[in-house]
Amino acid sequence: MSDSTILGPHSLLGGYCDDARWGLAVVRATVLEAAHPQIGAALVDNSSFVAHPWRRMRNTLLSTRRVLDADTGVRDREVARLNRLHARISGQDEQGRPYDALDAGARAWVVATLFESTLTLTRMSGESLDGPTMERLYAEFRAFLALFEGNADQLPATLNEFWPYYDDMIAQGLENTEAIRIILFRLFAHVPPPPLLRSQPAVWALGRAVAGPVAAAIIVASLPESLRRKAGLADLPGAETLSRGVHLGSGVATRVLPRSWTRTDTVLNILDSGALTGLRRRTSQAALLFRLLANDRDEAPAARSADRFFAEVLDQTGDGRLSWPDLAAMAREIATRLDLDEPAERRLYDAYADWWRELLAALDTDEDGHISRQEYAAHATTLAGPALIRVAEVLFDVADADGDQSIDAAEHRALFRTAFARDLDGTEPGRYSRGDFVREFLAFMSGQRPSTSYDALLAEA
Known part of the structure; x- marks a missing residue:
């Protein structure tokens, strides 16, 4: 099912978008996307995510919410804007292979990684989705793709068919790209401070020196083992246990803390201005x-x-x-x-x-x-x-x-x-x-x- 009427602010996808811990899934998905040769080349050549990660995060959230808006006019306007944006991104990678941000297969892979990373987030957070709920969530992601492509044909029609497609992409469609290294090592090691800590560069630099490698290890440990081997990503001792602990802790926080505390925009606003x-x-x-x-x-x-x-x-x-x-x-x-x-x-x-x-x-x-x-x-x-x-x-x-x-x-x-x-x-x-x-x-x-x-x-x- 790819009927866009199943989307909206009250959809399953809308709920994840409002959940601050979904950021873990989005970062993980970005690494999987970066391993796709077309997407990786486009990210390296055109994206501002390295120099302006906080701005990019806010804009991504804003755009996703527009696409999930209950007003179809707002939704259609944003989809058209994003399609125009992607139409301006094309070129060649270092091996002379062309890339195009409107490539249907590459765009399907972006949606696939977000769907699978969302399931990984819920599983590692100590939650479980029953069969009908997973089917519903998959249908929503296919509907999301159909808004941009006009159809969802590049993704398998059913959830059972999705997993062979996903495994085949991991085995045959992905590479050890420069973009993976940039995200995991350059971005985490050099991410600029959020506005909250911009006036405290020494404090941020000290915290980043410790947290950057830890954050990279958490994401790496959550990736498929076959991709870790292909990309030469080391299995650090204790990284998988740490990753499970962070995901599980985020799940517990979501269930225990007031809902308003764990909303994505609440966390972004704190990072932007500071609660105090x-x-x-x-x-x-x-x-x-x-x-x-x-x-x-x-x-x-x-x-x-x-x-x-x-x-x-x-x-x-x-x-x-x-x-x-x-x-x-x-x-x-x-x-x-x-x-x-x-x-x-x-x-x-x-x-x-x-x-x-x-x-x-x-x-x-x-x-x-x-x-x-x-x-x-x-x-x-x-x-x-x-x-x-x-x-x-x-x-x-x-x-x-x-x-x-x-x-x-x-x-x-x-x-x-x-x-x-x-x-x-x-x-x-x-x-x-x-x-x-x-x-x-x-x-x-x-x-x-x-x-x-x-x-x-x-x-x-």
């Missing part, structure tokens, strides 16, 4: 917004060096160089936040594409198709050219939802919000004129002046 600082932050938000809208420079953060600006803002994919996927990631973040329709989204991507061509012409001195840190540092003052001005103009147009030629408080928080569910409260004074908005954007994107707003949009992890 949330009240203070809320009371200061109106004043902060007023300063932003009033173009107040007095409390601006210290300016970044060219190297830091390159790493924190321009290099969205975290691969150490500036290329088209970095600018596409910026456009994608804006389009996601504003939930743009196709014409507005196309204007935004086209403007960023023009800026990329302008950057190549100005900065790519060795003509290798990307811009190194050294090339950027040597010519950084040339960034604010006509194409970047055009990006600023288009960004203003798509953010100005009511077309009144100013950015009011509601439009400001739609673009610059920093958390999944938290918005600014009340009605704040002040507006951005077109000129102020464009000047702010140009000053930030050319590295001339920092901006709290644009940091939240493009720089924060």
Whole structure:
């Protein structure tokens, strides 16, 4: 069954999406996806998950909830947006093999890994699903795939047929890809702090040094043994026991603690603002917004060096160089936040594409198709050219939802919000004129002046 009417916020899948421990299943599924040669290559070349994992997590949750929304209009709009996003991702891996984010088989594997990882999560958490419940959950995942593909033919029709397909993919369809190593070792070892701990880098670095390898070991121990052997992932002593303990503990917490404590958005909001600082932050938000809208420079953060600006803002994919996927990631973040329709989204991507061509012409001195840190540092003052001005103009147009030629408080928080569910409260004074908005954007994107707003949009992890 692939009838999309079985989906919605009250579906089994919707329940898992609202459960914070589902993050374990999503990370595990991402490793399985990364072992697929097409998906792994697309992740390495285009994804911002290494440099901006917390932002990526929030956006994934937001997108999934839109797809599961009870309003079919919201659902269809999000599916169309994601299909447009994936249509822009294609290329070749290091062996010259093509990849395409719209490949039906690869997309089916993404859904398959999420389904199987969800079952693994429930099993390792000390829960059991009866046969009809598993069948229902599988039908929901097939319906999820059908929303994007028009059908679910790439996944077997029944749960009994799914397991031979899954085993065959593990044995024949997966490889030891670079993306696996990046997720398990680079991401866990270098994940930036969540907003809650951003002001405590030493504390985060110390905790990450211990927790990073442990988190990687927990995920590795939960993977199929055949994939661990294929990818050369070591079986660390005690890792399987630790993994079972963490999963079991998460299951116990879910059953014992109040439901509101274990919701995904609750955990994300704590990571974003901190339970202890949330009240203070809320009371200061109106004043902060007023300063932003009033173009107040007095409390601006210290300016970044060219190297830091390159790493924190321009290099969205975290691969150490500036290329088209970095600018596409910026456009994608804006389009996601504003939930743009196709014409507005196309204007935004086209403007960023023009800026990329302008950057190549100005900065790519060795003509290798990307811009190194050294090339950027040597010519950084040339960034604010006509194409970047055009990006600023288009960004203003798509953010100005009511077309009144100013950015009011509601439009400001739609673009610059920093958390999944938290918005600014009340009605704040002040507006951005077109000129102020464009000047702010140009000053930030050319590295001339920092901006709290644009940091939240493009720089924060």
